[in-house]
Amino acid sequence: MQSAHQDGDPLRTGQDDRQPAMLEWLAEQDKTYLRRRRLGDGPEKNAIDFVRELLKELDAGHSDADKKALVAHAVKNRTEIPAVLLVVAGWVSLRLKRWSDTKMLARELVGRDHHDLLAQRLIDAAEEKSADLETETDRWLKTRMCNAPFREMESRTTGQVHFCCSAWQPVPIGRLDAPKPDGFWNSERAREIRRSVLDGDFTHCSRWHCPSIAGRRLPERATGTPAPALRAEKGPQRVILSHDRSCNISCPSCRTGLISLPHKETTKLNDIFEEHLLPIVRNARHIKVTGSGDPFGSRHFRHILQRLTRTKSPTRRIQLHTNGLLLNERAWTDLNLRDNVSSVWISIDAAEPETYSVLRRGGDFDTLVKNLRFLGDLNTRGEIDTLRLDFVVQQANYLQMPAFVDLAREVGADGVYFLRLRNWGHVAAEVFRNQDVCSPDHAEHDRLLNVLSDDRFVSDAVELGSMSRLVSQARQSVGRR
Numbered sequence: 001m002q003s004a005h006q007d008g009d010p011l012r013t014g015q016d017d018r019q020p021a022m023l024e025w026l027a028e029q030d031k032t033y034l035r036r037r038r039l040g041d042g043p044e045k046n047a048i049d050f051v052r053e054l055l056k057e058l059d060a061g062h063s064d065a066d067k068k069a070l071v072a073h074a075v076k077n078r079t080e081i082p083a084v085l086l087v088v089a090g091w092v093s094l095r096l097k098r099w100s101d102t103k104m105l106a107r108e109l110v111g112r113d114h115h116d117l118l119a120q121r122l123i124d125a126a127e128e129k130s131a132d133l134e135t136e137t138d139r140w141l142k143t144r145m146c147n148a149p150f151r152e153m154e155s156r157t158t159g160q161v162h163f164c165c166s167a168w169q170p171v172p173i174g175r176l177d178a179p180k181p182d183g184f185w186n187s188e189r190a191r192e193i194r195r196s197v198l199d200g201d202f203t204h205c206s207r208w209h210c211p212s213i214a215g216r217r218l219p220e221r222a223t224g225t226p227a228p229a230l231r232a233e234k235g236p237q238r239v240i241l242s243h244d245r246s247c248n249i250s251c252p253s254c255r256t257g258l259i260s261l262p263h264k265e266t267t268k269l270n271d272i273f274e275e276h277l278l279p280i281v282r283n284a285r286h287i288k289v290t291g292s293g294d295p296f297g298s299r300h301f302r303h304i305l306q307r308l309t310r311t312k313s314p315t316r317r318i319q320l321h322t323n324g325l326l327l328n329e330r331a332w333t334d335l336n337l338r339d340n341v342s343s344v345w346i347s348i349d350a351a352e353p354e355t356y357s358v359l360r361r362g363g364d365f366d367t368l369v370k371n372l373r374f375l376g377d378l379n380t381r382g383e384i385d386t387l388r389l390d391f392v393v394q395q396a397n398y399l400q401m402p403a404f405v406d407l408a409r410e411v412g413a414d415g416v417y418f419l420r421l422r423n424w425g426h427v428a429a430e431v432f433r434n435q436d437v438c439s440p441d442h443a444e445h446d447r448l449l450n451v452l453s454d455d456r457f458v459s460d461a462v463e464l465g466s467m468s469r470l471v472s473q474a475r476q477s478v479g480r481r
C-alpha cells in the first residue's frame with residue numbers, strides 16, 4: 001500500500017496536523033452545504049453565504065500555504081471529494097487567481113449535479129478572471145426584474161413546488177399538499193426568492209440554465225413604480241404541471257428505462273390534482289403540461305387535459321410540451337384540444353432518424369415528422385399560436401443543429417429552441433462528461449464552436465437559451481457578429 005508520504009498529495013504529506021484536520025472539518029460541512037443549496041435550514045441561510053463563512057474560518061486559522069495545499073489536494077482528488085470541498089477549494093483558487101484550477105474543480109461538480117449554482121458562478125467568474133466572484137451577468141442582473149416568482153409555479157414529482165424549472169431555480173417553495181391553500185405560494189422560501197429578485201442579487205437563479213438570464217431577456221427594473229409585495233395576494237397566472245414522469249418513450253438524457261405510473265398511483269395523483277391543484281389551475285391563464293414526462297404518455301395528464309377541456313374558459317389556455325409521438329389528429333380530437341391550446345413545444349434532439357432512435361429510445365422518426373406536419377398545418381391555419389421544436393445539445397447530435405433549424409421551417413414550426421445538456425443525476429459524472437460537448441474540456445468542443453458560427457443561428461426563429469454565450473463566442477472567433 002502506498003504510504004501517505006509517498007502519494008504526492010501536498011495535504012496528506014503535510015507534517016502539520018492541522019492540514020488533515022482541515023480536510024476532515026471541511027468534509028463534515030458537506031451535508032449542511034447540500035441542505036442550504038435548497039434553503040433547507042431556513043430562508044436566510046443559503047449555500048453561498050455558508051461557503052463565505054467557511055472561507056472566513058479558513059482565513060482565520062490557516063496560512064496561504066495551507067490553502068494552496070488544499071487546492072492542490074482538491075485538484076488531485078477531485079473525482080472523489082465531496083461537493084463542499086470542491087466549491088471551497090474552487091473559491092480559494094479563484095481568490096488566488098488560479099483560474100484553471102477553479103474551472104476544473106467547479107466543472108467536476110457541475111458534471112455531477114447541474115443544480116449547483118455556486119459551481120456555475122465560480123466557472124463564470126474564472127472565465128472572466130474575476131477574483132471577487134462578481135461577473136458581467138451579476139452586474140446586468142442588478143438592473144433587471146423577473147416576474148416569474150410573482151406569477152408562476154411548477155409542481156414536481158417529489159410533491160414539491162417551485163416557481164420555475166428546478167434546473168433554473170433549485171429551491172422549492174413548499175409542498176403541494178401544504179395544509180394552507182397558499183402554504184407554498186407565500187411560504188418563507190417563496191418570499192426569500194422574491195426578495196432576491198427584487199434586490200437584484202438573483203441568488204437562487206441559475207445564470208446558465210434560466211433562459212431569461214442566459215438569453216438576456218429579463219426586462220429592465222422599472223423606476224418610479226412601487227415594487228410588488230413579497231406576499232403575493234393573487235395566485236399564479238401560469239401553472240406548470242410536472243408531477244408525473246410517465247412517458248411513452250425513455251430518452252437516455254432523462255431516464256434509464258420506461259416510466260409508466262400504475263393505475264393505483266394514477267388515481268392517487270388524480271385525487272391530489274382535484275384537491276390541491278384544481279383550485280389554483282382554475283384561476284390561472286396558462287397551464288403547461290408537462291416538464292416531467294409526456295402529456296399523452298401519462299394517464300394522469302390525459303385525465304387532466306380531459307378535465308380542463310371539458311369546461312371551456314375564455315381566458316385559460318393550455319401549453320403542451322411533448323415528444324410529439326402521440327400528438328396526432330386523433331388525440332387532438334379525442335381530447336378536445338381545439339380552441340384550448342395556445343402553444344406546442346416538441347422535444348426532439350435530432351434531425352436524422354438514426355440519431356433520433358438513439359436519443360428518443362422507443363421513438364419513430366417517420367411518425368414524428370407526420371405529426372409535426374399535422375401540427376404545422378394547425379399553426380399555419382392559426383389554430384395554435386406557437387409551434388416550437390426543442391433540441392438538447394450533446395455529443396451525439398451537435399452536428400445536426402443547422403439541419404434542425406431547416407427541419408423546423410420545413411414542417412411549419414415558428415422556430416427552434418436549443419439548450420445545454422444537464423445532468424439530472426441519472427448518469428455518472430464520467431458518462432455526462434463524454435456527452436457534454438458544451439464543456440470546453442470536451443474533445444469535440446472546438447468542432448461544436450465551428451458549427452455554432454453558422455448564420456442560421458442568427459434568426460428570430462432560433463432561441464438560444466443556455467447556448468447564447470457559446471454562440472456569441474463562436475461567432476466572435478470567426479469575426480462574425
Ligand code: SF4
Pocket residue numbers: 146147148149163164168169197202204205206210211212213
Ligand atoms: S430569473 Fe429565471 S430562474 Fe430566476 S425567477 Fe426568473 S425565470 Fe426563474
